[in-house]
Amino acid sequence: MNHRTLVRALLASAALAAAVLLAGCNSDDISLANNAKANQPVPPKLVAAIAEKDMDLQSPILVRLFKQEAELEVWKQDRSGKFALLKTYPICRWSGDLGPKIREGDRQAPEGFYTISPGQMNPQSAYYLSFNTGYPNAFDKALGRTGSQLMVHGDCSSRGCYAMTDEQIAEIYSLGRESFFGGQKAFQLQAYPFRMTPVNMAKHRNNPNMPFWKMIKEGYDHFEVTKQEPKVDFCEKKYVFDATKPPGATRDPVFDASAKCPAYVIPDEVAEPVRQRQQQEAVEVAKLISKGTPVARMNTGIDGGMNKIFASKLPEGSTGLSEGGDSQSLQSLSLARAPGTIPSTVNPPKPNLAQPEEPVVAVSTTSSTSSARVASAAPATPSGQQSEGFFSSLARKVGIGATADANAAATSVPSAAAAKPRAVETKTAEIKPPSVVRVAPKPAENKPAETRLAAAKPALKPTVTDAPATSTAAAPAVKDAQLAGSQPIVQPNSFDSRFGAMK
16 A cells, blocks of 8 residues: 555656656747757847837837738837837738638738737747738637638748848847746737828728728827727727726626626726827828729739838839839839848739829820721721612622712721731830839749748858848849739730840
8 A cells, every 4th residue: 555655656757857857848838949040149239229119129029910011010119118119020921811810721921919929939830930910810610710820930032921031030039038028928019001000091991901900090099199009809899999998897897809898997097098099180181082092903913012121122113002112212222221131032012003192084085086987997896797779789799989989988998907016006005014023023932831942051141230231133034014904915926026125
């Protein structure tokens, strides 16, 4: 009996030791910094900037993402307790369109408010370093949205993620790691389609995602007014920000994303300045619309965007759905230093060949009118031939008036042939983009992470501020895309011969 008791005691001790060991594997020290990449210190220049802004190295952080501007902001809490902007990083690549992620495989980068815990930091990422955005959150799940492994990572390659360079993600990762070591339980990630300014809200007023964008703008406004991380809850399949228990309540409200909202209030010190800000911006939006601010154009067929600093470094690079993609602005940045190494396999978005913001009414009208004239001048087809009078038919049969008909045909056919090229030439000259000749390459580099060779690149990267000027290899060109909304111009020669001089 004593022997059995001893054995049980030893087994219990072993189980307890194993539990402690497993718990240790999940500690911040192990999960956040278990290799050299994840252990890289915060660069000295960034440490100096933290000190200059009256911040502590291990104070809490907050991250904001903007698709249209292709920028990632890291905010850090200063010694006054408020968040201040520490650094803005240009995003190397994001995929999809403006708007939230809906389902697995739609290539959409998520939009909304997400929470990043230490367990979501991935030091073993195939894309250098990364952290999981936490998509789907409770709001996404309540709407039945699906998707997984949506990351912020390195390698400048995106299939629904926000991709940075390896040097950039090393810095961002180190800032998150230090905030966790300083006691922050989780940091907030706010992802937006664009900066929620009156100008952008006016431009995108007809977008079907506008109700969702107005909802998350509420949290954007809370942060802009208070410079504090907004408390986020969900109920009735919507976001609720900075909710507290009502006066007289004995406990905090309990929220469920799919259930009816509980009784709650928003503190006056937050609700009032937010209300004033929103009223003022609503007036500005109305003024912009009344002045004829153009609606943002549709961008059919373009997959995501890229910050212009990166697009300027690539042969035929394009910013896609991001801002600043005209050739002149890209050329002006060609000598600027890129914030990190751009891999040779980078897949830039296609050039923006969508319709211009202001519709070209004159072109379509001229084209249709010219086409109508040509059709009326051309001889009628047998199936649509008009009937001729009895005497006209008799005169034609006996030879009277044949010469006149022949002369009329000889006169009308050349005029019709001359009219058609003029219409085509006018349309082509009006619509053809002046600065874009070829479409950016789209090599098949978006392979699953498991198929990439991790040993092909070094473990450590220099810091962003010390990164050398980038040199990239030109990627092969792909077929030219047809201008959205235009009609194909058929030429007697082949596609390759027409564009052979531009390849």
